[in-house]
Amino acid sequence: MRESELLLLQELEREHAAFVDQLERLHQLVGSLEPTSPRGEGLGSLAALVAALAPAVRRHADAEETRLYPWMEADGPAPFDPKLLATLRSEHRTIDALLSELCDRWTEVESGEVGAGPALAKAAQSLRGTLSAHLQRENLLVFPRLRRIWKG
Ligand SMILES: [Fe+2]
């Protein structure tokens, strides 16, 4: 039994569940914006959500890349497929770029730029699709297997 690794896994899984909820909330809030001139009560919630989501997802990916993936890459009794690791790392890069895109589009909405609403919706949709697929991949192909190995 590897206690600290199992605790890390638990924390990462908790964050995955939180990200799924936040992506759903983002989808709802962006969908409720008035396209031509985004206004209204959703804006405050959206500001808080965008401000919270980007650093949290980046911290999470960093924890995986520094603490989880190296363990998965190391020689051991049950090595992971290097192609899976390469895919996961590549998805992190894409997600990082999509978070930047979301933040940029959000800044435009906040400053009242014309056409900013639909551009924000597009950025939110791209992030939701890519991040959801990535979380799902880790939930299915990484976490259960690591839990089995670490529980011993
Ligand atoms: Fe990840």
Ligand SMILES: [Fe+2]
């Ligand atoms: Fe993750």
